[in-house]
Amino acid sequence: MAQTTKIGNVTLNFDRYKGMDLYCDGQIEDELLDIVMNNDPSKFPEIIEKKGSWPVLYHLSEQRSNIIEWIPMSGSEKVLEVGSGCGAITGKLSQKSGSVTCVDLSKKRSEINAYRNKNCDNVTIHVGNFKDIEPDLPNDFDYIFLIGVFEYGQGYIGGEYPYDNFLKMLKKHLHAGGRIVIAIENRMGLKYLAGCREDHLGTYFSGIEGYNSESVARTFTRNGLIQIFKRCGINNYHFYYPYPDYKFMTMMHSDYYLPGLGELNDNVRNFDNSRMILFNEKYAFDGLVKDGMYQDFANSFEVIIGNEFPTVFSKYSNDRAAEFKIRTDISVDRAGRRIITKAPLCAEAVDHINSIRDAYEALKERYRGGDLEINDCQIDEKTGVASFSFVNGEPLSSLMDKCLAGDDIEGFEKLFREYLRRISYNEEMAVADYDLIFNNILVNGPIWTVIDYEWTYGKQIPTKEIAFRALYCYLEEDEKRRKIGIDKFYKELGLSEEEAKDLLEEEAGFQKYVTGNRMSMVEIWKKIGKKATVPAELLPPPEVPVFNPEAIKLYYDYGEGFSEENSKELDTEYDKNGKAMIELELDDNVMKLRLDPVSHPCIVSLTSVKWNDERISDDNSALGIHPNGAWLSDESIVFDSDDPWIEFDFTSDELKKRAVNRINIRLTVSSIQKKQAQDLVSYQYAGSDESDDEGLRFSKLKGLFKNGLKKGSTGVSDRKRKA
Structure with a gap:
């Protein structure tokens, strides 16, 4: 039996x-x-x-x-x-x-x-x-x-x-x-x-x-x-x-x-x-x-x-909120023609696929008479699958890479200006492709075709903001691309440092919107705690500058941001091993504190942080700690900037309830060669296609901006709503 x-x-x-x-x-x-x-x-x-x-x-x-x-x-x-x-x-x-x-x-x-x-x-x-x-x-x-x-x-x-x-x-x-x-x-x-x-x-x-x-x-x-x-x-x-x-x-x-x-x-x-x-x-x-x-x-x-x-090819975008989970395929029909399809992976994503057809019609209308083609889209009403023609051509990003490989910065700049000219056509219309990145444009001689327009919105978005994001994604994919000298391109776009910071915050919010505010695979990887280490023999030669003790500088934010007016240099000094202990009594109305340890690339180890004599840990994270560098471990941060800083945020409801505002910080600073610091930052954040097709890895670019960006920023502007 x-x-x-x-x-x-x-x-x-x-x-x-x-x-x-x-x-x-x-x-x-x-x-x-x-x-x-x-x-x-x-x-x-x-x-x-x-x-x-x-x-x-x-x-x-x-x-x-x-x-x-x-x-x-x-x-x-x-x-x-x-x-x-x-x-x-x-x-x-x-x-x-x-x-x-x-x-x-x-x-x-x-x-x-x-x-x-x-x-x-x-x-x-x-x-x-x-x-x-x-x-x-x-x-x-x-x-x-x-x-x-x-x-x-x-x-x-x-x-x-x-x-x-x-x-x-x-x-x-x-x-x-x-x-x-x-x-x-x-x-x-x-x-x-x-x-x-x-x-x-x-x-x-x-x-x-x-x-x-x-x-x-x-x-x-x-x-x-x-x-x-x-x-x-x-x-x-x-x-x-x-x-x-x-x-x-x-x-x-x-x-x-x-x-x-x-x-x-x-x-x-x-x-x-x-x-x-x-x-x-x-x-x-x-x-x-x-x-x-x-x-x-x-x-x-x-x-x-x-x-x-x-x-013959599949790509999954299911590390997302259910409403955006899709699969992209390339297939070959009986006549040998290649066909691209996008299929919903669950019932919730059907509307998202249908919206791509709407995006095609809207973008086709916007660029009618211009120099940007929009790849056609058809929806099979029975299966809910969107199909597209296979477009021959070379990605714009690949053409840009060829310029960089030949040290032809002028050629790169020419391609970028041509990109701006083409995408800005009819800019005043209330439709824009937020994901108009270089990878999504195929170039075949004089014909430039947009092949992916999944994130199109029924709202006017300034060309400079779309171009900023295209540059952001381009740099994210390859550390070597930083040789373009990004600042001059932001200047050409007319973007201030503060605007660039705001757009990065918006980008972080967009990622959380796409993933349904879930952790990315990179964040889960970090939580699991497995390490990726570079053997010492493979690091650059140890031409590390001798540690030169500097005055530790503090900035206080009373609700209007940090300023020189609300700053001071501490009498606290580093010892010969780069160690220091900081003990502060804070006014009740101090919302944030910024600590500038030195003015050169370094590794900072926060060996102890106590709030009202209570040690801060992963299980007690009411105090927010936000550096403009990359976390190497639970304690250590590498900074590839000449202006490293660590922000301590006291605005959580839990901290506001405390009667005493005393913070004790023990830290160790080690000087490090700038190239070595950049390599460590790159290794820490490299290789993460973390949440969706765009390969949005927000953390890695923090060091490009002097004022940095708070770790864990969220929020999506009202523009991030579908047409």
């Missing part, structure tokens, strides 16, 4: 379960089980933010299912998922197919899966070793999925050729015309060469060196996988390249649509382990792309064994 039980609508089958889980992550699985038993999946994003835990992020993030969400299904397919784990993929497969049969070794993980997906009435989970369960499985599956599983074939199957035998075993259970889908790390992925640890072992370079006989898992190169396929008689296979990797895929290329220069810039984050940074992966990827070698060094593979799909 079959040994089955039900959790919600999900059936668990224990016929082949031997009474003991062969692997277990311990207490974290109990925590995950408690979460899924007592919370709706809609609460998972909030829980992920609160926990700041890699296992919780890995098992519960919606983005895990991106790796299979793009695969077209009719809804009637019969699916086998081998190694279903805690169900990160199962729920999406249930939505897309007719039935899902899962196999997993762990009873506890299968229970997590079942509770998580308890409303799915087409899911059965078989608990036990795949080798034991396999004889009971039918032979007519349309799809077999191995997401992060094939590398464990040695443990599942055993024998001299476990991976070959695993594939041959799976092939027997495919329906004619069925497909096997494998997602796996590339043993020679660039991130491992650049200093990421091997995912399964947590050690450096173990995959690159070929593993040892005791390795629990083995990943493969592209050719290594092809050799396995050929030994199994498989000749119909197709490689896709998830980026940054298959776990949290945001983009996926293929052999038919490879990445362009500058496209791969989300490289530093590594959630599961701290890592080294041995070189800049963006520049290394650009070199591989240029030389046609990307496929061999992509971080991950997704292989479709069986007939190919028309989709």
Whole structure:
């Protein structure tokens, strides 16, 4: 008699379960089980933010299912998922197919899966070793999925050729015309060469060196996988390249649509382990792309064994509020023509897709008679998908990069002025594309075409503000672009320093608007606490200036901002090691305090901050601390400015209730070479496409503005409302 039980609508089958889980992550699985038993999946994003835990992020993030969400299904397919784990993929497969049969070794993980997906009435989970369960499985599956599983074939199957035998075993259970889908790390992925640890072992370079006989898992190169396929008689296979990797895929290329220069810039984050940074992966990827070698060094593979799909590229924008979650695809039709589509990823995003068609009509009208083309947009009323023509041309950003590479600043300036001329046409009309950045304009001779206008608003926006944002995004993508000398471009736009600061605050608010005020993946990465460190040997030569003690200067804000009138130099002096202790009694009407430690690039460690003798910590954050530098750790800040400062904000309701306003600050200042400081700032904020298509990484540009910008600014102007 079959040994089955039900959790919600999900059936668990224990016929082949031997009474003991062969692997277990311990207490974290109990925590995950408690979460899924007592919370709706809609609460998972909030829980992920609160926990700041890699296992919780890995098992519960919606983005895990991106790796299979793009695969077209009719809804009637019969699916086998081998190694279903805690169900990160199962729920999406249930939505897309007719039935899902899962196999997993762990009873506890299968229970997590079942509770998580308890409303799915087409899911059965078989608990036990795949080798034991396999004889009971039918032979007519349309799809077999191995997401992060094939590398464990040695443990599942055993024998001299476990991976070959695993594939041959799976092939027997495919329906004619069925497909096997494998997602796996590339043993020679660039991130491992650049200093990421091997995912399964947590050690450096173990995959690159070929593993040892005791390795629990083995990943493969592209050719290594092809050799396995050929030994199994498989000749119909197709490689896709998830980026940054298959776990949290945001983009996926293929052999038919490879990445362009500058496209791969989300490289530093590594959630599961701290890592080294041995070189800049963006520049290394650009070199591989240029030389046609990307496929061999992509971080991950997704292989479709069986007939190919028309989709050749996908990009996900689902690290957003539900109303903005979409997927952008490039597909090839039967005539060989490329077609671009944008599809809503949930019901809430349907209106957003429809608004893109409205944006097309409005922008077409604005630029009628001008020198800016708007790529056409059509909406399929039945599917809710927007389609666009594939436009040939080179991104304006790429043309600008070529000018910089040749030290042709004059050529760059000429392109920028042409950009201003074209986008300012009919500026007085009440319609504007807020996202008219250089990447979104393709240049083909005299024809400039806007290819993405998702963030178009029914309001007039000054050209200088749109151009400011275009420059902002351009600099964000590549540290080398700072050589343009940004100040002269802001001056040409007629932007004051204060206006630039306001626009940066507006940009930060826009990001929070797009993400629904949720944490970005970069913020979650920081909370998880994994570090990205540069080995000392790779840092610039230690030509560090000798620490020259200076007077510590304080500015007081009584509600009207900081001024020289309300400032003073302290008698407190640094000792020979750059340490100082500041003790202040503050008037009740002091709202903010600004501390200027020195007047050159440095690293400041706030070894202790006490408010009314109570130490400030992450759990006691009523006091806001806002530097114009980059946080290296919970205590240390690096400043690449000649005017470093740290602002202490006393305006929280909790602090206003205190009767005594006494603040004690212990700090240590270390002088640092400006280039070294800039590199550290760049490394700290590099590689984060954090919230949406624009790659908006607000923090990294703080050091460009003398007066800085408060960390965590929010708020969206009334312009940020759709037409």
